[in-house]
Amino acid sequence: MEVKILGPGCPKCEQTEKVVKEAIQEAGIEAKVEKVKDAVDIASYGVFGTPAVVIDGEVKCVGKIPKKEDVLKWIQK
Amino acid sequence: MAEECCATGSGQNGVTMILSCSGGSNVGQLANQAAVELTQEGCGKMFCLAGIGGHLSGFVQSAKDVDRLVVLDGCEIGCSKAILDHLEIPMTTYLVLTEELGIEKNKDFNLKREEIEKVKEIAKKAGKMTRTESGATGSVCCA
Numbered sequence: 001m002e003v004k005i006l007g008p009g010c011p012k013c014e015q016t017e018k019v020v021k022e023a024i025q026e027a028g029i030e031a032k033v034e035k036v037k038d039a040v041d042i043a044s045y046g047v048f049g050t051p052a053v054v055i056d057g058e059v060k061c062v063g064k065i066p067k068k069e070d071v072l073k074w075i076q077k
Numbered sequence: 078m079a080e081e082c083c084a085t086g087s088g089q090n091g092v093t094m095i096l097s098c099s100g101g102s103n104v105g106q107l108a109n110q111a112a113v114e115l116t117q118e119g120c121g122k123m124f125c126l127a128g129i130g131g132h133l134s135g136f137v138q139s140a141k142d143v144d145r146l147v148v149l150d151g152c153e154i155g156c157s158k159a160i161l162d163h164l165e166i167p168m169t170t171y172l173v174l175t176e177e178l179g180i181e182k183n184k185d186f187n188l189k190r191e192e193i194e195k196v197k198e199i200a201k202k203a204g205k206m207t208r209t210e211s212g213a214t215g216s217v218c219c220a
Contacts, residue, residue, distance in 0.1 A: 045135040046125065046128050046133050046134075046135030046136045046139070047135045047136075047138070047139050048094060048122070048124055048136075048139035048140075048142075048143060049092070049139070052135070052138075054135075057134075058134045059134040059135040059137075059138040059139075060134075060138065061138065061142060062135070062138050062139040062141075062142040062143075063139070063142050063143065064142060
């Protein structure tokens with residue numbers, strides 16, 4: 001599974017990464033987590049703002065820190 | 078940079094997303110031009126209806142997750158609304174220019190300044206949009 005956290009770097013982005021990593025650990029799933037910080041790369045996902053979470057190429061959350069239970073639903077589908 | 082990162086989405090710094098039709102008529106282009114100018118004035122941020130219509134996940138999820146969504150359709154055919162309804166994206170404010178302005182739809186692309194200003198005025202009032210201090214001119218996705 002490939003997970004990307006989009007964001008230039010700020011408390012919200014860092015918290016999003018933390019929540020996502022906690023969910024992955026809790027689910028016991030093997031996943032590669034990458035932080036995308038470059039503005040042009042972020043723009044290529046067509047998101048309105050950041051932070052944003054992308055799982056296997058699909059954008060799941062934009063502009064807010066996701067809840068861990070939501071991340072668990074996304075990765076366990 | 079931190080401020081821009083946290084400037085969209087939920088919370089007190091939440092930004093209004095503006096979507097408009099850009100149809101081949103006077104009212105379609107009025108909607109589009111009003112959306113452009115509202116963005117330039119910092120009252121919200123115009124986003125990409127075409128991306129949403131194309132079911133591109135970044136655009137669709139952005140519209141679903143935004144705090145406030147103001148949608149402008151030129152006429153009662155309601156193409157913008159149809160796209161959003163199809164994807165079950167809720168709208169905070171929805172305006173149809175032929176109904177709001179009482180103007181007839183035609184193919185005259187020479188837009189009248191007073192009509193653009195009227196659309197903006199109506200949109201600002203209905204969407205409770207005010208100019209932000211930052212006078213935001215674009216979203217991260219347009220960087």
